[in-house]
Each structure stands twice: as C-alpha cells, then as structure tokens.
Amino acid sequence: MQTHNTTVEEIQKKVRMHSGLLHFSSKASSNTLRNRPKDGIDLSKLTNILEIGQEWAYVEPGVTFANLCTETLKQGLLPPVVPEFMTITVGGAVMGAALESSSHRFGQFSDTCLEYEVILGNGEVVQASPDNNADLFYGLSGSYGTLGVLSSIKLRLIKAEKYIQISSQKLSNKDLIDFLTQPQEADFVEGIALNRESGVALIGKMTAEPKSPLFRQNRYWSSWYIQQVIENPNFNFCMTTKEYLFRLDRGAFWMGQYTLSIPTMLRLLLHIGIPKLSMQALYPKSIFRLLFGWMLSSGRLYKIWHRVPKKISENLFFVHDFYAPVAKAHEVFTHFIEQTEIFPIWLCPVKGTSSPQIFAPHFGNERFLNIGVYGMPKSSLSTPELSAKLENEITLFGGRKMLYSYTYYDRENFSKIYDETHYDALRQKFFAEKAFPHIYNKIVMC
Ligand SMILES: Cc1cc2nc3c(=O)[nH]c(=O)nc-3n(C[C@H](O)[C@H](O)[C@H](O)COP(=O)(O)OP(=O)(O)OC[C@H]3O[C@@H](n4cnc5c(N)ncnc54)[C@H](O)[C@@H]3O)c2cc1C
Numbered sequence: 001m002q003t004h005n006t007t008v009e010e011i012q013k014k015v016r017m018h019s020g021l022l023h024f025s026s027k028a029s030s031n032t033l034r035n036r037p038k039d040g041i042d043l044s045k046l047t048n049i050l051e052i053g054q055e056w057a058y059v060e061p062g063v064t065f066a067n068l069c070t071e072t073l074k075q076g077l078l079p080p081v082v083p084e085f086m087t088i089t090v091g092g093a094v095m096g097a098a099l100e101s102s103s104h105r106f107g108q109f110s111d112t113c114l115e116y117e118v119i120l121g122n123g124e125v126v127q128a129s130p131d132n133n134a135d136l137f138y139g140l141s142g143s144y145g146t147l148g149v150l151s152s153i154k155l156r157l158i159k160a161e162k163y164i165q166i167s168s169q170k171l172s173n174k175d176l177i178d179f180l181t182q183p184q185e186a187d188f189v190e191g192i193a194l195n196r197e198s199g200v201a202l203i204g205k206m207t208a209e210p211k212s213p214l215f216r217q218n219r220y221w222s223s224w225y226i227q228q229v230i231e232n233p234n235f236n237f238c239m240t241t242k243e244y245l246f247r248l249d250r251g252a253f254w255m256g257q258y259t260l261s262i263p264t265m266l267r268l269l270l271h272i273g274i275p276k277l278s279m280q281a282l283y284p285k286s287i288f289r290l291l292f293g294w295m296l297s298s299g300r301l302y303k304i305w306h307r308v309p310k311k312i313s314e315n316l317f318f319v320h321d322f323y324a325p326v327a328k329a330h331e332v333f334t335h336f337i338e339q340t341e342i343f344p345i346w347l348c349p350v351k352g353t354s355s356p357q358i359f360a361p362h363f364g365n366e367r368f369l370n371i372g373v374y375g376m377p378k379s380s381l382s383t384p385e386l387s388a389k390l391e392n393e394i395t396l397f398g399g400r401k402m403l404y405s406y407t408y409y410d411r412e413n414f415s416k417i418y419d420e421t422h423y424d425a426l427r428q429k430f431f432a433e434k435a436f437p438h439i440y441n442k443i444v445m446c
Contacts, residue, residue: 016123061091078160084248085298097142101188104349110141119149121435142359161206164244170233181326191347210238220293256296321402323361329369346372
C-alpha cells in the first residue's frame with residue numbers, strides 16, 4: 001500500500017504541475033488500435049495486485065488480466081468477466097468497456113467493479129462507487145481516460161473451477177443468432193459464424209474434472225482455438241480455465257493468420273486497401289504455427305501494429321465490434337456480412353445496463369449481441385469509408401460500436417449518439433475540462 005500511495009502522490013504532482021491537456025504514455029501492447037503519444041503521464045508503475053479477498057480483488061489499473069487470473073485462480077477465484085487478450089489491463093478494460101463470453105450474465109467488465117480511486121484533473125484523489133460519486137463511477141466506463149486517471153480498482157471475484165467444459169454445435173446462422181439472443185444459463189456463451197450459411201455455438205461450463213478430451217494451448221505452436229472450432233464443429237472438449245479465458249489470444253482471434261499473406265504485404269507496400277487483394281482468414285497449419293507461432297500472441301501482434309503508421313494501418317484491416325440490440329441482431333448480422341464479406345465473425349451476447357455508463361456500447365436497458373468483425377473486407381469502399389458507413393448504420397439499428405477501433409464520426413453524429421450534456425457536466429464537475437482531452441478529440445482525431 002505504501003508503494004501505491006507514493007506512486008499516486010507522484011502522479012498527483014505531475015497532474016498539478018502539467019499545463020495543457022494530459023495524455024498517458026503509450027504501453028507497447030495497447031489493445032486499442034489507435035497509436036498513442038510516446039510522452040505523457042507514465043502509468044507504468046501502477047501494475048500491482050494490492051489485495052485479494054474472498055469475494056473481491058483490489059488492484060492497480062496496469063495489472064494485466066493474465067497476471068490477475070494467475071493469482072486469483074490460486075485461490076479458486078476469478079473476475080466475473082475476463083477479456084480474452086492476455087495484455088488487456090484492468091484499467092484499460094474499464095476505460096475501453098470490455099466484454100467476454102460471460103457477459104450474457106454479468107454485462108461488461110465495468111459492471112463487476114465495486115470501487116475506483118481516481119486522480120482528478122486538479123490533482124485531487126477521490127473514491128467513486130455506486131454510493132459515492134456515482135456519476136463519476138459510471139461515467140468512467142468507456143471514457144478512454146478523458147475524465148480522470150484511474151489509480152486503483154476494487155472488483156468482484158466469483159468462485160472458479162479448474163476446467164471449462166465446452167460443448168460446440170454447428171448451426172445455421174439463423175439458428176445460431178436465435179440461440180445467442182435467448183437468455184442462457186451456462187457460464188460462458190459465444191458463437192462464431194464461419195461463412196454465409198453456418199456457424200458454431202460454444203457453451204462453456206466450469207467443472208472440477210474434465211469430462212471430455214482436453215484441448216491444450218500451452219505451446220506457441222499449439223492449435224488455435226478457431227482451428228479447433230472449425231475442425232470439430234460438433235464436439236465436446238475441455239480446457240483448463242486459464243487457457244479457456246485467453247483462448248483467443250493466440251493469433252488474436254484469427255488476425256495472426258493475415259500477417260504473412262500476400263494481400264497484407266501488398267497493402268502494406270502500396271499503403272492502400274485493395275478490395276481484390278482481400279482474403280478470408282484461413283486457419284493456421286501446424287508448420288505455420290511452428291515457424292511463426294512465437295510472434296503471434298496478441299501482445300506481440302499489437303507491438304508490431306503500433307509501429308505501423310495510421311495511414312497504412314487503417315487501410316489494412318477492418319476491426320470493429322458492433323453491439324446490436326437482440327431484436328435487431330438478425331438484421332444487423334445479415335446487413336454487415338453483405339457489406340464486409342468477412343468471416344469468421346465473433347458473436348457474443350451481452351447483458352445491457354441502465355446505469356449511466358454513457359459511453360459504454362451496452363448502454364440501454366436490454367440485451368445486445370456483440371458482432372466482432374475482424375479481417376479484410378471485400379468492398380468497393382476503402383476500409384476507412386466502410387468503417388465510417390457501418391459505424392453510422394449500427395446506430396440506425398439502435399446499436400453502437402466499441403470505440404477502441406478507428407472511429408470516423410462527424411461531430412454532429414457523435415453528439416446525437418452520446419449524451420454530451422451529461423459528459424460535459426462530468427468534465428466540469430470533476431475538473432477534467434482543462435486537464436484531459438475531450439473524448440471526441442481523443443478517439444476520432446488521433
Ligand atoms: C482485434 C480486437 C479485438 C478486440 N476484441 C475485444 C473483445 O472481444 N472484448 C473486449 O473486451 N475488448 C476487445 N477489444 C478491445 C480492448 O478490450 C480495449 O481496447 C481495451 O481498452 C484495451 O485494454 P488495454 O489494457 O490494452 O488498454 P489501453 O489500450 O492501454 O488503454 C485504453 C484506453 O484507456 C486509457 N487508460 C488506460 N489506463 C488508464 C488509467 N489508468 N486511467 C485513465 N485512462 C487510462 C488509455 O489512455 C486509452 O485511451 C478488441 C480490440 C481489438 C483490436
């Protein structure tokens with residue numbers, strides 16, 4: 001605690017002394033696609049787990065979920081929502097409104113947080129929880145560091161078992177979406193649409209003993225999860241809990257497969273997206289994994305990504321998560337696959353929230369289906385044009401997109417989607433106006 005307090009005091013001093021708008025210096029493996037400034041307030045000392053109790057953990061924001069889960073699992077405990085990339089941090093998950101396959105039960109990660117410690121724009125430290133500074137507590141979710149510096153988080157923990165038993169079932173896309181939009185009891189629920197016609201529903205349950213063959217991902221050349229799903233679409237298998245939680249890290253879903261492809265190389269060299277030079281993600285053969293698997297964890301891929309200038313990277317891939325209200329999920333899915341022709345597509349049901357998390361994509365008193373579209377689109381539009389078109393179209397369906405990706409809203413549209421009156425009042429009340437950039441400037445202009 002002493003070290004934590006000293007680090008917080010150092011940051012407080014820097015915030016007080018700083019003139020102009022504050023940024024946070026870049027973490028090489030940031031899971032947010034935009035490149036961040038190299039200089040800025042250094043949060044890299046805030047990486048400690050402060051305490052783990054029976055029902056909660058108290059951590060600094062830079063703790064990665066991989067480290068947190070390693071420690072909590074020793075005590076048979078887990079955060080209720082664990083984003084799937086090993087380098088996502090607890091603070092990043094609050095600021096970026098993270099979700100995962102338990103979100104049908106628990107909502108987004110921020111819904112499982114109990115209390116935040118926040119350094120405000122005037123250097124003051126405050127606590128925020130549902131009972132204390134509740135407006136700040138909820139406002140921070142999805143605010144991308146534009147309301148204050150998060151310096152610690154108290155989050156809920158739940159009981160965990162050693163293994164996750166997964167049953168997978170191949171379904172038509174229509175049945176798959178019907179299934180995913182119904183309330184489900186299982187611990188983990190997700191779907192992967194493999195092509196225009198069909199996909200796989202994956203249902204996970206915690207178990208003390210494996211009841212099916214164990215699928216391991218403990219070597220860099222191990223099969224990727226997507227490969228297991230494609231090759232065994234009607235199969236029950238089991239994973240250790242930690243390997244399940246980070247099952248999509250290896251290859252960053254399936255994006256790692258694009259790394260050495262000819263279309264990627266040409267797009268990189270020519271600096272443009274060429275529709276004819278598109279490819280579908282292929283699942284990686286063992287020789288590919290043996291040769292290149294070591295560089296295909298999500299953390300390494302992000303380090304490479306953040307070295308590519310924006311004008312090139314924004315044309316390389318289409319990477320977006322769109323939240324569709326369940327009532328519109330079929331329509332959104334059909335429309336988006338016609339527009340992008342990208343497969344596979346990750347589908348994840350999420351419980352909505354009525355608490356004022358004004359920037360969170362699950363804001364709204366209903367359930368959503370997250371449609372994760374990652375790949376090279378086949379479209380006559382450039383990738384930025386297509387992104388701009390679809391980010392506007394999702395709002396016509398009553399949904400939103402996650403803001404970690406490249407974002408192209410014009411000012412007027414942005415104000416229609418997000419309650420800026422509420423946001424501006426928060427910025428004024430908590431001294432953020434002169435200290436931190438406005439969210440629009442941070443996510444759209446960067
Ligand atoms: C291909 C792809 C797929 C993705 N899929 C998913 C998914 O399935 N589920 C999911 O949940 N997410 C997904 N994400 C997004 C990811 O969860 C978010 O981008 C998340 O915010 C990243 O966490 P991070 O620790 O890397 O945060 P960073 O990128 O380091 O930071 C995120 C933002 O928070 C701010 N910030 C960080 N720390 C602090 C702090 N202490 N105080 C104030 N502000 C701070 C940063 O300035 C930045 O604006 C995906 C991203 C990609 C690229």
